[in-house]
Amino acid sequence: MVTPREAAPPRAAGPPAAIPVLVTLLALALDATLLALGVGGPDALRHHPRALSLLAIWVTAYPWLRPRPRPAAARREVRPDPWVFGAVTLIPMFTPLLSALAERLGLWPLPGGEALRWAGVPIAAAGYALRIAALRRLGSRFSPLPALEHGHRLETGGVYARIRHPGYLGAWLGNLGTVLAFGSAAPLVLAAAMGLAQIARIRSEEAMLEGEFGDEYRAYRRRAGMLLPRL
Numbered sequence: 001m002v003t004p005r006e007a008a009p010p011r012a013a014g015p016p017a018a019i020p021v022l023v024t025l026l027a028l029a030l031d032a033t034l035l036a037l038g039v040g041g042p043d044a045l046r047h048h049p050r051a052l053s054l055l056a057i058w059v060t061a062y063p064w065l066r067p068r069p070r071p072a073a074a075r076r077e078v079r080p081d082p083w084v085f086g087a088v089t090l091i092p093m094f095t096p097l098l099s100a101l102a103e104r105l106g107l108w109p110l111p112g113g114e115a116l117r118w119a120g121v122p123i124a125a126a127g128y129a130l131r132i133a134a135l136r137r138l139g140s141r142f143s144p145l146p147a148l149e150h151g152h153r154l155e156t157g158g159v160y161a162r163i164r165h166p167g168y169l170g171a172w173l174g175n176l177g178t179v180l181a182f183g184s185a186a187p188l189v190l191a192a193a194m195g196l197a198q199i200a201r202i203r204s205e206e207a208m209l210e211g212e213f214g215d216e217y218r219a220y221r222r223r224a225g226m227l228l229p230r231l
Contacts, residue, residue: 024066028058031096038100050181051100053121061128065135080145080201087197092171095178095190102184110183117183124177131170133159142167154213156220162229164206164220168198169227202226 032055036045045051102108110116135142137158159166175194179187210217224230 020066024062028062034097038097040104050117057125064132084197084200091190091194092175095175099179099182099187102186103182108185110185117181120177120180124174127170127173131167134167162224164224164226165202
């Protein structure tokens with residue numbers, strides 16, 4: 001991700017304040033509905049403490065992840081592969097449903113019992129926290145599409161100091177934690193597919209960044225890991 005550190009042209013007016021709130025509420029309602037369907041209905045959800053814990057994480061995190069007004073039009077934007085974009089968008093949406101359903105059907109239970117299942121909850125929470133930290137670092141400069149705007153410089157501070165793509169790492173940990181919280185090995189294929197889609201998208205972004213910043217980006221890449229800090 002990149003962010004402006006210099007004077008930028010005036011920003012375009014963002015959407016009305018009510019629209020991001022409405023989008024957040026709709027996303028939360030949809031995800032809660034899918035989760036309830038996965039565990040067996042609203043009554044089953046009320047009696048599933050791990051599912052309720054995940055729901056509490058969403059209620060806390062989603063307001064921080066809501067869409068923000070965008071700056072003026074980008075001078076360069078990369079259109080992602082539609083399959084990759086669809087994977088990183090839809091897999092997190094359906095992972096809770098399919099993971100809960102796999103637990104209910106008893107598909108390929110993972111070893112570790114309740115301890116492993118409860119470990120998935122803080123893993124998911126840590127993932128959301130990391131993603132929020134990355135988005136807060138970028139603020140309204142975050143874009144769902146890779147973009148460069150006038151006055152952009154490479155973002156290398158905060159959570160970007162040691163990891164080049166902390167937002168993607170956070171999203172993946174949130175997905176993995178959700179899978180583990182229901183204790184079935186079957187949905188691990190979703191976490192793997194999401195990771196592969198993220199790497200494909202990262203390569204597209206990094207090609208753009210290297211083309212824009214050249215040696216500066218290559219030096220940053222040598223000292224900061226893609227998704228994990230370099231030792």
